[in-house]
Amino acid sequence: xxxxxxxxxxxxxxxxxxxxxxxxxxxxxxxxxxxxxxxxxxxxxxxxxxxxxxxxxxxxxxxxxxxxxxxxxxxxxxxxxxxxxxxxxxxxxxxxxxxxxxxxxxxxxxxxxxxxxxxxxxxxxxxxxxxxxxxxxxxxxxxxxxxxxxxxxxxxxxxxxxxxxxxxxxxxxxxxxxxxxxxxxxxxxxxxxxxxxxxxxxxxxxxxxxxxxxxxxxxxxxxxxxxxxxxxxxxxxxxxxxxxxxxxxxxxxxxxxxxxxxxxxxxxxxxxxxxxxxxxxxxxxxxxxxxxxxxxxxxxxxxxxxxxxxxxxxxxxxxxxxxxxxxxxxxxxxxxxxxxxxxxxxxxxxxxxxxxxxxxxxxxxxxxxxxxxxxxxxxxxxxxxxxxxxxxxxxxxxxxxxxxxxxxxxxxxxxxxxxxxxxxxxxxxxxxxxxxxxxxxxxxxxxxxxxxxxxxxxxxxxxxxxxxxxxxxxxxxxxxxxxxxxxxxxxxxxxxxxxxxxxxxxxxxxxxxxxxxxxxxxxxxxxxxxxxxxxx
Amino acid sequence: xxxxxxxxxxxxxxxxxxxxxxxxxxxxxxxxxxxxxxxxxxxxxxxxxxxxxxxxxxxxxxxxxxxxxxxxxxxxxxxxxxxxxxxxxxxxxxxxxxxxxxxxxxxxxxxxxxxxxxxxxxxxxxxxxxxxxxxxxxxxxxxxxxxxxxxxxxxxxxxxxxxxxxxxxxxxxxxxxxxxxxxxxxxxxxxxxxxxxxxxxxxxxxxxxxxxxxxxxxxxxxxxxxxxxxxxxxxxxxxxxxxxxxxxxxxxxxxxxxxxxxxxxxxxxxxxxxxxxxxxxxxxxxxxxxxxxxxxxxxxxxxxxxxxxxxxxxxxxxxxxxxxx
Numbered sequence: 066x067x068x069x070x071x072x073x074x075x076x077x078x079x080x081x082x083x084x085x086x087x088x089x090x091x092x093x094x095x096x097x098x099x100x101x102x103x104x105x106x107x108x109x110x111x112x113x114x115x116x117x118x119x120x121x122x123x124x125x126x127x128x129x130x131x132x133x134x135x136x137x138x139x140x141x142x143x144x145x146x147x148x149x150x151x152x153x154x155x156x157x158x159x160x161x162x163x164x165x166x167x168x169x170x171x172x173x174x175x176x177x178x179x180x181x182x183x184x185x186x187x188x189x190x191x192x193x194x195x196x197x198x199x200x201x202x203x204x205x206x207x208x209x210x211x212x213x214x215x216x217x218x219x220x221x222x223x224x225x226x227x228x229x230x231x232x233x234x235x236x237x238x239x240x241x242x243x244x245x246x247x248x249x250x251x252x253x254x255x256x257x258x259x260x261x262x263x264x265x266x267x268x269x270x271x272x273x274x275x276x277x278x279x280x281x282x283x284x285x286x287x288x289x290x291x292x293x294x295x296x297x298x299x300x301x302x303x304x305x306x307x308x309x310x311x312x313x314x315x316x317x318x319x320x321x322x323x324x325x326x327x328x329x330x331x332x333x334x335x336x337x338x339x340x341x342x343x344x345x346x347x348x349x350x351x352x353x354x355x356x357x358x359x360x361x362x363x364x365x366x367x368x369x370x371x372x373x374x375x376x377x378x379x380x381x382x383x384x385x386x387x388x389x390x391x392x393x394x395x396x397x398x399x400x401x402x403x404x405x406x407x408x409x410x411x412x413x414x415x416x417x418x419x420x421x422x423x424x425x426x427x428x429x430x431x432x433x434x435x436x437x438x439x440x441x442x443x444x445x446x447x448x449x450x451x452x453x454x455x456x457x458x459x460x461x462x463x464x465x466x467x468x469x470x471x472x473x474x475x476x477x478x479x480x481x482x483x484x485x486x487x488x489x490x491x492x493x494x495x496x497x498x499x500x501x502x503x504x505x506x507x508x509x510x511x512x513x514x515x516x517x518x519x520x521x522x523x524x525x526x527x528x529x530x531x532x533x534x535x536x537x538x539x540x541x542x543x544x545x546x547x548x549x550x551x552x553x554x555x556x557x558x559x560x561x562x563x564x565x566x567x568x569x570x571x572x573x574x575x576x577x578x579x580x581x582x583x584x585x586x587x588x589x590x591x592x593x594x595x596x597x598x599x600x601x
Numbered sequence: 602x603x604x605x606x607x608x609x610x611x612x613x614x615x616x617x618x619x620x621x622x623x624x625x626x627x628x629x630x631x632x633x634x635x636x637x638x639x640x641x642x643x644x645x646x647x648x649x650x651x652x653x654x655x656x657x658x659x660x661x662x663x664x665x666x667x668x669x670x671x672x673x674x675x676x677x678x679x680x681x682x683x684x685x686x687x688x689x690x691x692x693x694x695x696x697x698x699x700x701x702x703x704x705x706x707x708x709x710x711x712x713x714x715x716x717x718x719x720x721x722x723x724x725x726x727x728x729x730x731x732x733x734x735x736x737x738x739x740x741x742x743x744x745x746x747x748x749x750x751x752x753x754x755x756x757x758x759x760x761x762x763x764x765x766x767x768x769x770x771x772x773x774x775x776x777x778x779x780x781x782x783x784x785x786x787x788x789x790x791x792x793x794x795x796x797x798x799x800x801x802x803x804x805x806x807x808x809x810x811x812x813x814x815x816x817x818x819x820x821x822x823x824x825x826x827x828x829x830x831x832x833x834x835x836x837x838x839x840x841x842x843x844x845x846x847x848x849x850x851x852x853x854x855x856x857x858x859x860x861x862x863x864x865x866x867x868x869x870x871x872x873x874x875x876x877x878x879x880x881x882x883x884x885x886x887x888x889x890x891x892x893x894x895x896x897x898x899x900x901x902x903x904x905x906x907x908x909x910x911x912x913x914x915x916x917x918x919x920x921x922x923x924x925x926x
Binding site: 187252276313497499 | 633639645651655681683684752760764767877884
């Protein structure tokens with residue numbers, strides 16, 4: 066794409082025209098990389114759908130641009146015991162069709178979550194903890210959880226609130242094993258109808274044309290005051306070249322994730338680029354089990370990765386700054402933890418491992434591999450930004466300390482299927498912490514794998530550290546925020562010191578947009594019309 | 602003619618059956634949809650629930666049996682990501698693609714036939730040679746590159762036409778069309794011209810060869826001897842006879858324009874079936890991929906059948922010789 070664009074662009078750039086860009090119209094058009102597939106906010110737990118629904122539907126809480134939990138339909142909340150949470154509801158909120166928002170709507174919405182027909186990925190994990198709901202008065206709602214659930218307020222930010230009255234669910238009664246009197250739950254496809262897709266959010270649905278566009282209009286009844294845009298149009302343009310062209314031709318006002326290669330050209334035409342740190346860490350995993358893992362040879366029947374000194378040597382052999390500079394075009398941040406500061410549970414002083422090939426060679430020798438060994442590094446080639454090239458760079462750096470590394474790359478769907486089958490001994494992948502706090506990556510990547518208990522689901526590297534497991538479990542049942550943060554910081558330090566996962570860098574998300582706009586980057590990579598304003 | 606018809610239809614059904622099997626089995630090689638659909642935080646309980654909801658927990662032969670049984674009743678499954686019948690999802694996008702393909706077809710005939718005939722009548726003239734050498738460009742330049750150059754020139758630099766998308770839809774006789782309004786036509790011009798260039802080049806070359814061939818035939822010489830005007834010879838005798846191969850090829854190419862406008866549709870973010878196919882492959886939305894390929898097969902088979910029949914109608918030798926051979 067880059068080669069195609071350059072010649073014409075430099076041939077004649079009418080920079081003067083840029084100054085004459087018309088005043089912002091009341092309509093905002095956004096070019097999305099991935100199109101939302103349904104208007105049902107409970108249908109598919111997928112980033113584009115979750116971002117889209119926030120325009121129309123709100124939740125009790127919301128996650129801000131740094132993924133910290135903030136009030137939304139609830140004004141405040143506090144734990145009233147180990148397993149109870151009390152939420153105070155916002156007063157004077159109405160749905161876009163005029164019906165008032167009440168506690169019944171919350172109960173109805175939580176009841177519907179597990180009952181969505183044909184859902185390809187449901188929201189049940191966010192509501193599963195809830196064992197009972199009580200409504201002592203009109204503006205108070207009390208949740209009882211099966212076990213201490215410190216993340217309940219965070220989880221509820223993912224549960225969109227529907228209007229019970231719109232679906233005949235006014236008399237719904239909550240039951241942990243199924244609700245009663247809920248009426249007939251609406252089908253997901255019904256939500257393509259604007260009279261069904263009724264929420265409390267700043268925008269209302271006008272039309273949903275799959276493959277083409279989603280049109281929204283301002284909700285005049287919005288409780289949060291003035292809404293910036295009269296109309297918002299969301300268009301799915303998956304092809305990166307077409308997306309950039311649509312912006313340059315001013316068909317759209319904002320685009321998601323322009324390719325790094327096009328940055329110069331976008332800027333030279335007077336458009337702006339905003340970048341924000343994401344919650345996605347790119348990491349290396351090594352199989353640290355007993356047996357020699359697939360792809361490893363020259364080790365006399367020993368698994369080198371079982372020795373923490375070898376894992377440390379790998380980390381120290383990698384020049385993270387060089388990768389960011391040369392492979393990522395400067396658009397990434399070196400990682401010393403699994404989440405970037407200042408997300409919940411991170412430490413400000415967690416530095417990335419320094420590049421020290423001499424120490425790495427010593428460590429290898431101490432571990433009994435003075436001549437190194439051979440290994441295959443597996444990587445997807447279309448999932449993360451420049452993923453295959455990062456893996457190539459890592460392979461070259463490891464070769465310099467004697468770990469002869471070859472790279473095997475493949476398309477994401479094949480990569481993840483094969484990883485699940487245990488085909489790899491050494492691989493590169495990424496993790497975006499949906500909840501934006503440290504318990505999430507620690508639990509998924511470093512806790513001992515137990516699919517029934519739901520721990521270590523992506524720990525396919527046979528890593529197990531009882532001390533770390535105990536801390537993670539403690540954090541998961543500690544309701545007090547300050548205490549939990551301290552535990553998570555300790556757990557993260559232990560995991561990093563033991564190289565339970567070798568972090569490389571955090572991805573940075575770019576947006577490109579017209580010069581008369583301003584945009585707030587979000588850690589969760591969502592593109593929201595609420596975060597885009599006309600700049601002065 | 603009847604025997605010919607029955608035989609051709611029998612062959613067509615066989616092709617569809619073989620393709621159904623191949624398509625269904627090969628879709629398993631791409632990957633497991635649950636790996637793509639499920640959230641990364643999903644635990645085993647949730648993964649099992651997804652597999653149950655989407656029918657992916659059954660063994661493959663059982664899934665294939667269900668697919669065949671439903672397909673025979675005209676049901677090609679439900680889209681995983683849209684929760685709607687796959688055929689419905691595809692048909693919804695079909696008018697956009699059909700419109701694009703037909704407009705592109707008209708462009709390629711309007712460009713290709715006159716230029717081809719001119720080049721065929723005067724093969725050694727400067728004009729004839731120029732037309733033929735320019736048509737090589739139409740073949741050799743990749744579609745996406747032409748599309749991007751058009752976008753850069755007409756949308757980004759000159760700002761005459763929009764870079765992407767489809768214009769406002771107007772209902773004409775129940776068909777959702779866009780080319781009837783100026784705004785709709787503006788959106789259609791760039792993708793349609795991009796899609797038509799390759800076909801236009803093809804038409805030029807076939808028309809040129811056909812014209813040269815026909816001009817040497819005895820009946821043309823006879824028509825000249827009879828004293829018919831040059832115009833009448835070209836517009837009646839030459840045009841009619843050289844159109845036979847053009848119709849055959851365009852028939853087949855129409856099929857490929859409808860089914861595989863994939864590249865053009867992605868470059869122009871045009872909401873047709875091609876873009877749907879790419880999106881569905883990225884999401885591993887198996888029912889839509891299978892339904893799409895099955896519908897493509899059916900369209901090709903039907904177009905081939907119609908072309909064969911048309912051909913038989915235009916050229917009596919085909920239907921006369923067929924029963925013997």
